[in-house]
Amino acid sequence: MSRNEAQYPNASEFVPERFxxxxxxxxxxxxxxxxxxxxxxxxxxxxxxxxxxxxxxxCVQIYQSN
Incomplete structure (x- = not known):
């Protein structure tokens, strides 16, 4: 499903903007x-x-406390 080229062009590339x-x-x-x-x-x-x-x-709490 996540590799559907019709829905996600260049499905094997890291493109977070598609979501x-x-x-x-x-x-x-x-x-x-x-x-x-x-x-x-x-x-x-x-x-x-x-x-x-x-x-x-x-993680956020650790970095905010320092």
Missing amino acids: FKPDGKLNVDATSYIFGFGRRVCAGQHVANAAVWIAIVS
């Missing part, structure tokens, strides 16, 4: 397939999202 709308906001629909969908949805997606959030907040 933003023209107004600069994140296109949430473009990233919804990461954890799967339907019957094959990842059971740990909420844990993974929380873990990433905690890691980011911890």
